[in-house]
Amino acid sequence: MELDKDIQTTQRGFHCNLCIVNIPNRPSLEDHVKGKKHQHLLRLRAQRKAQEENSVFVSGFKPDTSQTDLKEYFAQFGPVSDVIMDKQKGVYAIVEFSEPQNAEAALAQLQHQLNGLKLRVKPRERKEFKLASRGKQDSKNPQICLDKLNYELCKATSVNEQMLKVVERFELKDNEKKVRDLLVQLLQEVFTEFFPDCQIVPFGSSVNTFGIHSCDLDLFLDLENTKVFQARAKSSEATGENQSEDCRSEDSILSDIDLSTATPAEVLELVAVILRKCVPGVHKVQTLSTARLPVVKFSHRELNLHGDITINNRLAVRNTRFLQLCSGIDSRLRPLVYTIRLWAKQKQLAGNLSGPGPLLNNYALTLLVIFYLQNRDPPVLPSVNQLKNMACEEEKCIIEEWDCTFPSQPFIVPPSKNTEDLCTLLFGFFTFYSKFDFSASVVSLRDGHVLPITDFLQSDEEVVKPSEASGPKPQRSSAPKLRPMNVLDPFELNHNVAGNINERTQKNFKRECCEAEKYCRSLQYQQKSTKGKSWGLVRLFAPPTEAGPRSQVDTEKIMEVSIPFKADVLPEPLRAQLALAGQGFRGLWFAKVCSAVHMVFHEVLKCSPLEETQTTAVCQNLDKADRDGNEMEVNNNQSVEDSVLKTGKKRPLAVDEDEGPSTSTVVQAKRQKLDADMEHPEPVHWTWTQRNCVWAGRRKVRRDLLKTSDETSKPEGGCVDIESRVTQSIVEKEEKLQDLLEFKVDAEVVGGNESTKVVLRFHPSHDTAGVFQDFFHFLKSFLPKMAETILGRAES
Ligand code: ATP
Ligand code: MG
Numbered sequence: 001m002e003l004d005k006d007i008q009t010t011q012r013g014f015h016c017n018l019c020i021v022n023i024p025n026r027p028s029l030e031d032h033v034k035g036k037k038h039q040h041l042l043r044l045r046a047q048r049k050a051q052e053e054n055s056v057f058v059s060g061f062k063p064d065t066s067q068t069d070l071k072e073y074f075a076q077f078g079p080v081s082d083v084i085m086d087k088q089k090g091v092y093a094i095v096e097f098s099e100p101q102n103a104e105a106a107l108a109q110l111q112h113q114l115n116g117l118k119l120r121v122k123p124r125e126r127k128e129f130k131l132a133s134r135g136k137q138d139s140k141n142p143q144i145c146l147d148k149l150n151y152e153l154c155k156a157t158s159v160n161e162q163m164l165k166v167v168e169r170f171e172l173k174d175n176e177k178k179v180r181d182l183l184v185q186l187l188q189e190v191f192t193e194f195f196p197d198c199q200i201v202p203f204g205s206s207v208n209t210f211g212i213h214s215c216d217l218d219l220f221l222d223l224e225n226t227k228v229f230q231a232r233a234k235s236s237e238a239t240g241e242n243q244s245e246d247c248r249s250e251d252s253i254l255s256d257i258d259l260s261t262a263t264p265a266e267v268l269e270l271v272a273v274i275l276r277k278c279v280p281g282v283h284k285v286q287t288l289s290t291a292r293l294p295v296v297k298f299s300h301r302e303l304n305l306h307g308d309i310t311i312n313n314r315l316a317v318r319n320t321r322f323l324q325l326c327s328g329i330d331s332r333l334r335p336l337v338y339t340i341r342l343w344a345k346q347k348q349l350a351g352n353l354s355g356p357g358p359l360l361n362n363y364a365l366t367l368l369v370i371f372y373l374q375n376r377d378p379p380v381l382p383s384v385n386q387l388k389n390m391a392c393e394e395e396k397c398i399i400e401e402w403d404c405t406f407p408s409q410p411f412i413v414p415p416s417k418n419t420e421d422l423c424t425l426l427f428g429f430f431t432f433y434s435k436f437d438f439s440a441s442v443v444s445l446r447d448g449h450v451l452p453i454t455d456f457l458q459s460d461e462e463v464v465k466p467s468e469a470s471g472p473k474p475q476r477s478s479a480p481k482l483r484p485m486n487v488l489d490p491f492e493l494n495h496n497v498a499g500n501i502n503e504r505t506q507k508n509f510k511r512e513c514c515e516a517e518k519y520c521r522s523l524q525y526q527q528k529s530t531k532g533k534s535w536g537l538v539r540l541f542a543p544p545t546e547a548g549p550r551s552q553v554d555t556e557k558i559m560e561v562s563i564p565f566k567a568d569v570l571p572e573p574l575r576a577q578l579a580l581a582g583q584g585f586r587g588l589w590f591a592k593v594c595s596a597v598h599m600v601f602h603e604v605l606k607c608s609p610l611e612e613t614q615t616t617a618v619c620q621n622l623d624k625a626d627r628d629g630n631e632m633e634v635n636n637n638q639s640v641e642d643s644v645l646k647t648g649k650k651r652p653l654a655v656d657e658d659e660g661p662s663t664s665t666v667v668q669a670k671r672q673k674l675d676a677d678m679e680h681p682e683p684v685h686w687t688w689t690q691r692n693c694v695w696a697g698r699r700k701v702r703r704d705l706l707k708t709s710d711e712t713s714k715p716e717g718g719c720v721d722i723e724s725r726v727t728q729s730i731v732e733k734e735e736k737l738q739d740l741l742e743f744k745v746d747a748e749v750v751g752g753n754e755s756t757k758v759v760l761r762f763h764p765s766h767d768t769a770g771v772f773q774d775f776f777h778f779l780k781s782f783l784p785k786m787a788e789t790i791l792g793r794a795e796s
Helices: 002-006 026-034 036-054 067-077 100-108 136-140 142-155 159-170 174-194 224-238 264-278 314-329 333-346 362-374 384-390 422-434 503-521 549-558 572-604 617-628 640-648 657-679 698-707 720-733 772-793
Strands: 007-010 013-016 021-023 055-059 080-085 092-097 112-114 117-123 199-203 217-222 282-288 295-300 305-310 441-444 449-452 560-564 684-692 736-750 757-766
Touching: 002 007, 013 026, 021 026, 026 036, 036 055, 036 092, 036 100, 055 067, 055 100, 067 080, 067 092, 067 100, 067 112, 092 100, 100 117, 142 159, 159 333, 159 422, 174 199, 174 217, 174 264, 174 305, 199 314, 217 314, 264 282, 264 295, 264 305, 314 333, 314 362, 333 362, 333 422, 333 503, 362 422, 362 441, 422 503, 449 572, 560 772, 572 657, 572 684, 572 720, 572 736, 572 757, 572 772, 684 720, 698 720, 720 772, 736 772, 757 772
Parallel strands: 217 305
Antiparallel strands: 007 013, 013 021, 055 092, 055 117, 080 092, 112 117, 199 217, 282 295, 295 305, 441 449, 560 757, 684 736, 736 757
């Protein structure tokens, strides 16, 4: 009976699901079934089954309850053979009786009480018997798993030790690696039958030294040699030559497909069929052919593994080698990555699980850690360009025209001069990213430092691939997709690995880095608690922090509205201007935003400026520039924004030799001053007045207006003309405020050490009607949307 269930017939003989082995023929099968391993596993399974049936799961007792207390209590239902307790927490126990009837009797009793506390007694969970089951019980319940980890961490003596414990707890153990190797071997055997000379290459976290118990098995099906095989077979067929002694392609799936012309989706469809039909234990096979990299997903029942098979994914195999190399170069990388991955998972910032919005994937997060280590002083890891220069000729590697050269052995790389410990480096990671200007910077591991966003703003300007310098044929490619977080792949230089991240996740990442940074300053982080309280990493792994009510109240009081710099929504001509402005792009963008904000107040919301108090520092700067430098002509009739545009352009610094050194120094000094003004423009101030409640009832007015016009409906803040008409209608139809509302707005641009944005601060200077709070509440969402709309159409 058992035999039938465990043994499966396959195309190449048999497969034993219990021992997870392939058996070629019937005589070997008989030997196998009588063999030690199979018999041992059969006995073990029977024993486990009996244990499950004989035992009950007990919880609800006091933490100081002993095994003897429980044994004595449950003896009333029959002889108790064992009590297994969750010793660390004293939360649950498994009580094992000698006979299944005893367990049934205990379960049949409605109420249990021990030392005055009600006990919960439940049937013991039935688990399918699996060969590689060690450690899985914990991973099923993340909370129990984390509680246990935290308990262990509290016992450590330093944060360094805690970080090493995190690695120890999560890393893939040898037996798990073996199970993965076995599956790769099995797949290799099966796929070779269908795709002669193919290769199954594992990549990703199973082999990049950052794998954890539950990580998926990423596989690359390399069909290059199969293509050669197929071409050869075809040409010998055409010339009528005798088929080689190995007629592997005959009757194989290869006769149905031409690999030189088939699309990835077609090949993957075949891969899916092979997985479904020919690989024992594989189930839940699913093809995702529309993903950026089409993939077949599958699971393996007995091994409890999830896997992905891709084709055309050589770059991922190479970047996996790169991560392995980095691990080998400095041993501090692994504990940092494991700790930061766990922190990010707990805070719902990264990982493969669904969270509040898109999350960073583990690859992108690991790159962020490496980039940070490249930027330590002195650096812990070299840049990818430096690594390239350390490689020898044989190690040169170009994939899809991208230069992926680096040394194959870590010992080639000189050891880092940085001697900081793990505790300090972890703290440094949070400090580094809490101050990071994500929206205006591009993380480049290739260069080992950030690149200004302006280098990437002109999308028609193509990125030169690094292989261009050395290769005979120059190769060019498009620029990366700019998003709230920009992390360039170290090899595929037009690919933003954090391109899926939205504004919200980026903000959450920064906020959590700030929180972690604050915590790392405290003694609780750095010193073990003498009172047995949680300390060090334990508090870092607490659930995510919310933007709590207190901070909301604070922003209400401060009355601030932010307009973030979003490169991806700016129109092409404006991006080109910003690109030309180089370091001064913030000044230019600030002028654009100020102009848009001015338009919102003046034209859309029909506020009136108070002339005498309206000053714009930008104007003043530009006037000054006009007076100081002849080459900076600023026409007084131009708008503020036009003037800034003019000065914002990068000018060639070459000076005419004849002018002599003194002139050139003066000109250069003036230019530097202007560039500095553009980099750090001074704040702008306005005072506005309003006579109507232009914020009240807008939605209804807009609905009525749109009903009578054939314009397509736009969301609130999506169209200047509609919003202006809404205001006009309110001004004409609604009652005026009894007293004039007057308010001041101060605008400034920030960035560099924090995210680039324009901050607008509001102060009501005359508000006898007490309406400004309502107006501000409306402006908080209306103003950024409207300004974005105006910026978006500004240059068209
Ligand atoms: P885990 O599976 O534990 O989340 P992982 O590193 O295996 O971690 P996957 O998302 O499974 O992450 O990706 C597998 C591998 O594919 C990565 O290790 C990396 O080599 C490559 N990869 C993943 N995402 C990207 C990406 N956005 N750009 C380039 N390569 C990527
Ligand atoms: Mg993976």
